[in-house]
Amino acid sequence: MAIVNHQFRLASRPVGMPVRGNWNYVEEPIGEPQDGEILVKLLYISLDPAMRGWVKEGKSYIPPVGIGEVMRALGAGKVIASKFPGLAEGDYVGGMLGVQEYAVVPGKAVNKIAAPARELPVYIGGLGMPGVTAYFGLLEIGRPEPGNTVVVSGAAGAVGSVVGQIAKIKGCRVVGVAGGFEKCNYLTQELGFDAAIDYKSEDVFAKLREHCPKGIDVYFDNVGGDILDAALANLALHARVVICGAISQYNNTTPIKGPANYLSLLVNRASMTGMVVLDFLPRASEARAAMTEWRKAGKLKTREHIVEGLSTFPETLLMLFTGKNEGKLVLKVAED
Amino acid sequence: MAIVNHQFRLASRPVGMPVRGNWNYVEEPIGEPQDGEILVKLLYISLDPAMRGWVKEGKSYIPPVGIGEVMRALGAGKVIASKFPGLAEGDYVGGMLGVQEYAVVPGKAVNKIAAPARELPVYIGGLGMPGVTAYFGLLEIGRPEPGNTVVVSGAAGAVGSVVGQIAKIKGCRVVGVAGGFEKCNYLTQELGFDAAIDYKSEDVFAKLREHCPKGIDVYFDNVGGDILDAALANLALHARVVICGAISQYNNTTPIKGPANYLSLLVNRASMTGMVVLDFLPRASEARAAMTEWRKAGKLKTREHIVEGLSTFPETLLMLFTGKNEGKLVLKVAED
Numbered sequence: 001m002a003i004v005n006h007q008f009r010l011a012s013r014p015v016g017m018p019v020r021g022n023w024n025y026v027e028e029p030i031g032e033p034q035d036g037e038i039l040v041k042l043l044y045i046s047l048d049p050a051m052r053g054w055v056k057e058g059k060s061y062i063p064p065v066g067i068g069e070v071m072r073a074l075g076a077g078k079v080i081a082s083k084f085p086g087l088a089e090g091d092y093v094g095g096m097l098g099v100q101e102y103a104v105v106p107g108k109a110v111n112k113i114a115a116p117a118r119e120l121p122v123y124i125g126g127l128g129m130p131g132v133t134a135y136f137g138l139l140e141i142g143r144p145e146p147g148n149t150v151v152v153s154g155a156a157g158a159v160g161s162v163v164g165q166i167a168k169i170k171g172c173r174v175v176g177v178a179g180g181f182e183k184c185n186y187l188t189q190e191l192g193f194d195a196a197i198d199y200k201s202e203d204v205f206a207k208l209r210e211h212c213p214k215g216i217d218v219y220f221d222n223v224g225g226d227i228l229d230a231a232l233a234n235l236a237l238h239a240r241v242v243i244c245g246a247i248s249q250y251n252n253t254t255p256i257k258g259p260a261n262y263l264s265l266l267v268n269r270a271s272m273t274g275m276v277v278l279d280f281l282p283r284a285s286e287a288r289a290a291m292t293e294w295r296k297a298g299k300l301k302t303r304e305h306i307v308e309g310l311s312t313f314p315e316t317l318l319m320l321f322t323g324k325n326e327g328k329l330v331l332k333v334a335e336d
Numbered sequence: 337m338a339i340v341n342h343q344f345r346l347a348s349r350p351v352g353m354p355v356r357g358n359w360n361y362v363e364e365p366i367g368e369p370q371d372g373e374i375l376v377k378l379l380y381i382s383l384d385p386a387m388r389g390w391v392k393e394g395k396s397y398i399p400p401v402g403i404g405e406v407m408r409a410l411g412a413g414k415v416i417a418s419k420f421p422g423l424a425e426g427d428y429v430g431g432m433l434g435v436q437e438y439a440v441v442p443g444k445a446v447n448k449i450a451a452p453a454r455e456l457p458v459y460i461g462g463l464g465m466p467g468v469t470a471y472f473g474l475l476e477i478g479r480p481e482p483g484n485t486v487v488v489s490g491a492a493g494a495v496g497s498v499v500g501q502i503a504k505i506k507g508c509r510v511v512g513v514a515g516g517f518e519k520c521n522y523l524t525q526e527l528g529f530d531a532a533i534d535y536k537s538e539d540v541f542a543k544l545r546e547h548c549p550k551g552i553d554v555y556f557d558n559v560g561g562d563i564l565d566a567a568l569a570n571l572a573l574h575a576r577v578v579i580c581g582a583i584s585q586y587n588n589t590t591p592i593k594g595p596a597n598y599l600s601l602l603v604n605r606a607s608m609t610g611m612v613v614l615d616f617l618p619r620a621s622e623a624r625a626a627m628t629e630w631r632k633a634g635k636l637k638t639r640e641h642i643v644e645g646l647s648t649f650p651e652t653l654l655m656l657f658t659g660k661n662e663g664k665l666v667l668k669v670a671e672d
Contacts, residue, residue, distance in 0.1 A: 264610075
């Protein structure tokens with residue numbers, strides 16, 4: 001007897017903020033796994049700013065989700081049937097599982113997660129793709145030196161919060177830019193940031209100048225727009241700017257706002273470099289090992305914001321763009 | 337009997353395009369050189385886009401020219417009196433000599449030029465600061481590999497024309513962006529560029545796509561604005577963008593146009609890095625030696641656009657911003 005699967009399939013490409021009508025919520029039976037495949041029951045789905053890019057037409061670092069296709073998403077779940085030698089029923093796995101209740105995928109396309117079910121949100125958050133992004137983006141592209149001033153935007157988010165904590169571990173002075181008092185308080189009181197700037201109520205340029213009197217050595221950008229410009233205007237000599245995302249610009253219906261202060265790169269002999277975590281996946285275990293140690297030692301904290309119910313997907317996704325999530329946004333699909 | 341000196345001194349900071357009234361043309365006696373100093377009779381003055389930046393208020397890579405000060409300029413001239421052991425009357429020297437007929441400067445602040453007077457324009461052009469800028473900007477920041485596609489803007493200018501020729505010497509495919517048929521013809525027919533794009537009559541984005549089917553590996557930018565954006569939209573994976581200047585933006589009275597396509601850096605894991613030639617001056621002789629060899633071998637050509645008369649300075653400078661110069665713009669101040 002076939003299992004009934006619920007899925008969000010892309011119906012149309014969003015213009016501006018995505019709306020529910022951009023997806024069809026469909027019900028269909030899930031097939032059986034063939035040789036080399038597994039059947040996974042999803043427990044958690046990762047909601048990430050990158051998803052906005054995946055539904056856009058046009059060339060990017062991966063092809064867009066096609067109209068009619070299941071919405072792409074990272075997730076974690078439990079193997080309930082396996083024709084793949086390396087995985088057995090009951091194993092927890094993570095990977096590109098889509099916005100749905102069940103997925104049939106090649107066994108080699110997922111990673112086994114050796115952790116209890118309650119820890120799975122961490123493995124798609126701080127220790128998952130956002131954590132790996134933070135780790136390599138900061139250490140390989142940002143290349144902070146002890147004593148450097150590191151600024152990160154989207155600092156209370158899944159990537160930003162890990163960037164800041166790793167920078168602290170590496171002996172840097174860390175300033176986070178986030179939206180709202182609660183998030184800023186979390187950064188300085190819980191995560192040990194040296195300072196936090198609330199872009200919703202403070203002048204980011206002036207506050208960066210105040211908190212970074214010697215200029216910014218590493219700026220890790222998740223947001224783009226005016227905050228990127230404020231950071232560029234405060235660079236130190238030989239600064240490294242890591243372009244990881246531009247969430248402030250993803251839902252634009254007008255052209256993207258380019259960084260008007262980009263000539264600060266010239267004045268300061270600085271660089272601005274784009275990064276995509278996919279390039280570092282072959283080394284993901286290196287990042288996970290280091291972060292797991294730091295987490296055990298209490299030096300790396302993660303926070304997950306869990307919303308229940310697959311059917312809430314379109315509205316829950318928007319929390320990322322309105323800044324309503326506090327910590328890594330995770331959709332809980334089912335009980336173990 | 338004191339020599340009478342004519343000078344351009346900064347009277348006010350230009351708003352938009354500089355005008356004659358931004359400088360005072362003054363006449364005053366020149367002093368005697370003191371111990372360690374030399375008295376130089378200027379023969380040629382280098383007119384460079386960077387000069388527009390030097391008269392702007394505010395932080396940059398060097399302090400701005402102060403109101404009332406002699407306008408800063410590189411130049412070449414003849415020593416007519418020396419109290420510096422390393423230089424004698426009759427020696428030719430190059431350095432920061434200012435927009436004037438005579439200069440008293442420390443002997444250690446200039447370089448001796450071992451070339452006949454008629455060659456001096458080359459030593460403040462292709463073999464001078466613009467050449468050194470091109471050499472290190474391309475080779476150290478752009479890091480072209482044989483077979484790479486290199487695009488340079490301002491390609492018929494003092495820096496751009498050398499960038500393109502060095503890229504050819506290094507085995508790259510080279511596309512230049514310049515303004516007008518004559519300049520484009522010069523690039524392909526005289527300098528050996530593989531292709532040239534006339535930004536005044538052609539669609540730069542479409543032509544870059546056509547001439548760079550595998551994308552741009554190195555983009556050397558002298559102009560900023562729409563051409564930078566067109567190049568960003570055509571980057572290859574792991575491209576290097578060198579920010580050397582932004583002549584299209586220097587006379588803006590509105591905010592600088594930031595590169596709206598900067599997220600191409602993310603998509604293509606590319607970098608954009610600013611460079612200032614001052615950082616490479618300790619290694620200038622290395623660049624000059626290589627370029628001198630290439631010039632002797634007929635692989636590196638230079639072209640100078642010489643305008644006579646110190647008094648024409650304000651209007652001659654504008655040729656850079658209207659694109660009227662063909663080759664390195666040089667002001668001839670006096671006969672040897």
